[in-house]
Amino acid sequence: MTEIKNDRSYIKKLLLIAVPMMVQNGISNFVNLLDNLMIGRVGTNALSGVAIANQLMFVFYLVIFGATAGAGIFTAQYKGNGDNEGIRYTFRFKIVFNAVIALACTAIYASLSPKLINLFLLGEGNPADAAETLQIGISYMRIILISLVPIGIIQAYAGTLRDLGSTKVPMFASLCAIFVNLIGNWILIYGHFGLPALGADGAAIATVISRFVELSILVIYTGRHSRMFPFIKGAFTHFKIPVDLFAKFILKALPLMFNETMWSLGMTVINQSYSYRSLDAVAAMNIQSTIWNLMGVSFLAMGEAVGIMMGHILGSGELEEAKKKAYSMRRVTVVCGLFCAALMGVIAPFFPLLYNTTDEIRAMASGFILIAACTMPFVAYTHASYFIIRSGGNTLITVLFDSIYTWAIAVTAAYVMSRYTTLSVTWMLAVIDGLEIIKCLISFVLVRSGMWVKNIVKD
Numbered sequence: 001m002t003e004i005k006n007d008r009s010y011i012k013k014l015l016l017i018a019v020p021m022m023v024q025n026g027i028s029n030f031v032n033l034l035d036n037l038m039i040g041r042v043g044t045n046a047l048s049g050v051a052i053a054n055q056l057m058f059v060f061y062l063v064i065f066g067a068t069a070g071a072g073i074f075t076a077q078y079k080g081n082g083d084n085e086g087i088r089y090t091f092r093f094k095i096v097f098n099a100v101i102a103l104a105c106t107a108i109y110a111s112l113s114p115k116l117i118n119l120f121l122l123g124e125g126n127p128a129d130a131a132e133t134l135q136i137g138i139s140y141m142r143i144i145l146i147s148l149v150p151i152g153i154i155q156a157y158a159g160t161l162r163d164l165g166s167t168k169v170p171m172f173a174s175l176c177a178i179f180v181n182l183i184g185n186w187i188l189i190y191g192h193f194g195l196p197a198l199g200a201d202g203a204a205i206a207t208v209i210s211r212f213v214e215l216s217i218l219v220i221y222t223g224r225h226s227r228m229f230p231f232i233k234g235a236f237t238h239f240k241i242p243v244d245l246f247a248k249f250i251l252k253a254l255p256l257m258f259n260e261t262m263w264s265l266g267m268t269v270i271n272q273s274y275s276y277r278s279l280d281a282v283a284a285m286n287i288q289s290t291i292w293n294l295m296g297v298s299f300l301a302m303g304e305a306v307g308i309m310m311g312h313i314l315g316s317g318e319l320e321e322a323k324k325k326a327y328s329m330r331r332v333t334v335v336c337g338l339f340c341a342a343l344m345g346v347i348a349p350f351f352p353l354l355y356n357t358t359d360e361i362r363a364m365a366s367g368f369i370l371i372a373a374c375t376m377p378f379v380a381y382t383h384a385s386y387f388i389i390r391s392g393g394n395t396l397i398t399v400l401f402d403s404i405y406t407w408a409i410a411v412t413a414a415y416v417m418s419r420y421t422t423l424s425v426t427w428m429l430a431v432i433d434g435l436e437i438i439k440c441l442i443s444f445v446l447v448r449s450g451m452w453v454k455n456i457v458k459d
Contacts, residue, residue: 013165014329018305020167022297023175038189039203044283044357045129046200049136051286052120055271056113057144059264060105064152066260067097068159070253073390075163076308077455080315087231089241091160093249096239098152101257106148113141120275120282130279136200143204147211154211157218160231163308169221177214181206255395262403266411270432273418274425281425283361284352288368291351292376295344299336299380306333307387314392319453322391326447330384337380345373367426375433378440385443392452401439401446410435 039046071090078086109116117137121130158170184206191197198205226233241249274281306329313322348369352362390398410432417428446452 011328011332014302014305014309014332017162017165017167017308018298018301020171022301023171038185039200042189042199044361045132046136047286047355047357048279048282049117049133050140050200050203051282052117052133053113053137053141053144055120055268056109056116056141059261059268060102060109060148061151062260062264063101063105063257064098064155066257067101067253068094068155069260069390070256070395071097071249072159072163073252073311074249075160076311076391077315079164080312080317084230086245087160087164088233088235089245090249091156091231091235092239092241093246093253094156094159095153097253098156099149102149102152106145109141109145109148114138117141120272121279133282140200140204143201144207147208150211150215154215154218157215157222161218161222161229162304163311164229165308165312166229167305170218173214173217173221176217177210180213181210184209252395255399256390259395259399259403262399263406266403266406269411270414273414274428276418277425277428280358280361280364283355283357284364284368284425287352287355287357287361287365288372291344291347291369292372295340295373296337296376296379298340299333299376299383302333302336303380303383303387306330306384307391310388310391314453314455317455319455323450323453326388330381330388330447333384334377334380337377340380341373341376344376345370348373364426368429371426371430371433375436378436382436382439382443385447388447389443389452392454394452394454397446397451401442405439405442409438 039050071093075087075090078084078090114134117134121134154173158173161167161169185203187193187195188198188202188206189200191202222229222232271282271285274285306326309329310322310326313325348366351369352365355362355365386398386402389401413435414428414432417423417431423431
């Protein structure tokens, strides 16, 4: 009976962390859906151009996520250990490291984005459409690059607050940014209030403005509530970090950054393999990913919350407790995945009808959505497992489990099928998504082994 009450207590704490993230991600993805519909009304080429540019931005987001997550493992465990000075050190590290990465990525994308976007336009299709899509993607990308440094600093603030279990503040900042982005899109894409209709460029400008709004809210709120967030006191008096701690942060951050970079690049190569078979797949995948992101908010947020909770438990020294709670928390995540999958399957035939595109693309998108719905519970299982394994700081296993698996299995399969078989894009997607079952078996073994159960801040 005590065990059941204890489980309920932990699940309640889990939900307190996860629900604000669900709300934030849910509204964010709903607005992304509206953005897609707005851009989709401009035309299929605009939809494809923005989708390709955002695929490249997806790589940057995950690079920053990995950089933040490395030090975030320490933040969560310092929280469990009650060490505010340690939290302050991790925050400083995130600010500097993220800013450097953002500047480097800005330079890379500024010089290489035309060539990178063109890689998605090599498949069968109308050359004139490909040329227009390329120009739209390049123009959109040049504007969106202004937001990279603010995004890096946003992640340093929001990531630290989430690692501490305070998810409401990042949620509020994100919701304000989302509102600004939505209104900005409506005004700038179509040209209301006497302004010119800027199409995809208008969407990029609105996104940049919204990022600066989000950053301002996080900086001001955190600074004015230093009692609630004591790590912010003296955080900017200097940027010194003890050499031994800096080395530890780097040793955790670099593998996770490498992992997120390689995983996101792997997913980009897989999507490029789909587009190699058919340019229509670019628009269809954008429609599928939009609804997938919206439907997956609950289990995605739950998985991240599981990692935070595991970090707190491990940091407090309750190693056996962490092992027990991992299973119950992962079950909750899978239940969320099952619910979302059922809902996604129901709306699959109807959702693509909202887009101003061809019947062929709508039919392809419906098939993509059904396949994603079938595999979503498996993704929920591996997603929660990933954060459980990562919470103990075992970054090498995390890399092997995530990015190495993706390149060795999924990327190889996608490349071979796109170049050396006559399988349709839909069947290619079914095979690639079905490989998630193999990853489930691997994650079951890794979590059960207990190799991730470590307190890395006890000294």
